[in-house]
Amino acid sequence: MSQKNNLIKIESEQEFREIFNQYFNPLVNFINQYLQNYEDSREVVQSTFLKMWDKKDQLVIQTSLKNYLYRSAKNNMIDFMRKHKKLNIISDEEDKILNNLPDNEESILSPYLIRNELIKALEQLKPKNKEIFLLSKFEGLTYEEIANHLNISKRTVEDNVSRAMSSLKTILKNNPNIFK
Amino acid sequence: MMLKENTLLRYLNKTASQKEVEEVENWIETSPENRKHFQEMLTVFYESNHLKTFKTYNLDEEWNKFKTSAKTSHKPIENVFSRRKIILFASAACLTLICAFFFLFQKETEILRQASDQQLVFTLPDQTIITLFPHSSASYDENFNELEIRKVVLNGKATFDVASNKAKPFLVEASLVTTEVVGTIFTVDSYKQDSSFVSVEEGQVAVKNNMEIDDVRILNEGNSVSFYNNSFGEISYPEVIVEEPVVKATPKPKKKKAAAPKPVQPKKEIITPAPTKPQPKAKKAEVLLSKYPVNDVLNFLDKQHPENKRFSKSKKAKVNKEDFVMLNLNEPIEKIIERLELKYNLSYDDEKCTNCIDLKKITKK
Known part of the structure; x- marks a missing residue:
């Protein structure tokens, strides 16, 4: 991917694949906030990338890649809503959605990108840290429940969660797209 | 810290x-x-x-799906687009062809009737009878009755016995003049390239110069007009018989002997102008056009030439005995016979009659 005078051009399939890997899941979860259906959201994002793929040779992104994908996914979602009449969308509601969606992607897409990076970063945690962190964040168990479940002290659970968070922050800090 | x-x-x-x-x-x-x-x-x-x-999809699987879609489902989209283009082009071509056929067909829906060496009598869909003179032709639209204006394009000469229909004017378009009527009998002669002649037997017609819209002549019963050198000639009016001021002719004129000068009793009806004030010209008692009981005229002709009774009896029988025929006695006798033939679809060999019938004598006292 080359960048000249703030213009981005995708020059190979490998570059496209990297963009796909980085943005696919965040975009699906972002769209799902509105469609409330993961399969539909997945279809919208696939369609977004297909359109991007179709014009990849001529595609020159003038803003940020994140902003381009956000706008493109948003427009595809509106098209999908009109086509499938999802959520009983009528024009007023479409306008409402469009109005509620900020033009700047930073405030809306970034959290999904961070969550996506957090998921990936979990793989780099120590097994014990990861296990306790997952029980806490994914299973929603309290520290006491985790302590009882793993037959360890509550303090040990707290330590493991703290270490996990600190590790995740360090991993994300190395990602230029998350913490600048 | x-x-x-x-x-x-x-x-x-x-x-x-x-x-x-x-x-x-x-x-x-x-x-x-x-x-x-x-x-x-x-x-x-x-x-x-x-x-x-936060739901995560397996990115390898999603990438494979994406690649499959990009290779397969996207090509068909292009194909569908191409197919749509082809269908659009095909539709446009079909439409053009249909329009072309429609316009061609429109031209072909015009019916052309042509008379060869003999006269041709035919009836239009509105029951107007047209008698085409030799080497003349007339054309009209196949949907003649459905059109707002009944129009016949004439090349040559024809007599029109127009079925009355005030709602639908009847036009005869010749090369130089167009004649418009409602219901009448008239003849348009446009044999010659540089002149036309229109005469009215019954009713009223408007004859228009094809080159100048405002140049119109109204012809009444018995009137005729010639058109030559891009202008109308004088309208010929029928002269009047002023025999008796009261117009009450006997329904059947008394039959005279064959040698009698007045075998046919003209109906003493003043045509134009009004009978009370005969024109000076009428005082000459020169009868140019008047109504004669058709039956008497036919019988007279038969009696005058018993050896040449060529009027078909069966056809004569169909002639309405109460009918009248307009005769312009200044016309050549063959024209008068021609008119009778045309109007009643009779056949009469006038070769031997031309010199022996003098209808002028009929009206002369």
Whole structure:
């Protein structure tokens, strides 16, 4: 991917694949906030990338890649809503959605990108840290429940969660797209 | 000043003691680095609380699906587009062809009737009878009755016995003049390239110069007009018989002997102008056009030439005995016979009659 005078051009399939890997899941979860259906959201994002793929040779992104994908996914979602009449969308509601969606992607897409990076970063945690962190964040168990479940002290659970968070922050800090 | 990670976690979990809260807040205020560290930890803490609802798809599988779609489902989209283009082009071509056929067909829907060496009598859909003279032709639209204007294009000469229909004017378009009528009998002669002649037997017609819209002549019963050198000639009016002021002719004129000068009793009806004030010209008693009982005329002709009784009896029988025929006695006798033939579809060989019938004598006292 080359960048000249703030213009981005995708020059190979490998570059496209990297963009796909980085943005696919965040975009699906972002769209799902509105469609409330993961399969539909997945279809919208696939369609977004297909359109991007179709014009990849001529595609020159003038803003940020994140902003381009956000706008493109948003427009595809509106098209999908009109086509499938999802959520009983009528024009007023479409306008409402469009109005509620900020033009700047930073405030809306970034959290999904961070969550996506957090998921990936979990793989780099120590097994014990990861296990306790997952029980806490994914299973929603309290520290006491985790302590009882793993037959360890509550303090040990707290330590493991703290270490996990600190590790995740360090991993994300190395990602230029998350913490600048 | 170092801060234990557990203390920060309890602060974020809101389970920290008051002392720990003060400790953390003091630590944040100590340096920008501490504040930044806190902000980053806060982000990880907050976003990690949403991981439970963050769905992740296997990216290899999704990429394969994407690649498959890009290779297969997208090509058909282009194909569909091409197919649509082809269908559009085909539709446009078909439409053009249909339009072309329609216009060609429109031209072909014109019916052309041509008379060869003999006269041709035919009836239009509105029951107008047209008698085409030799080597003349007339054309009209196949949907003649459905059109607002009944129009016949004439090349040559024809007599028209127009079925009356005031709602639908009847036009005869010749090369130089167009004759418009409602219901009448008239003849348009446009044999010659540079002249036309229109004569009216019954009713009224308007003859228009094809080159000048405003140049119109109204012809009444018995009138005729010639058109030559791009202008109309004088309208020929029928002259009047002023025999008796009262117009009450016997329904059947008395039959005279064959040699009698008046075998046919003309109906003493003044045509134009009004009978009470005969024109000076009429005083000459020169009868140019008048109504004669058709039956008497036919019988007279038969009796005059018993050896040449060529009027078909069966056809004569169909002639309405109460009918009258307009005769212009200044016309050549063959024209009069021709008119009778045309009007009643009779056949009469006039070769031997031309010199022996003098209808002028009929009216002369």
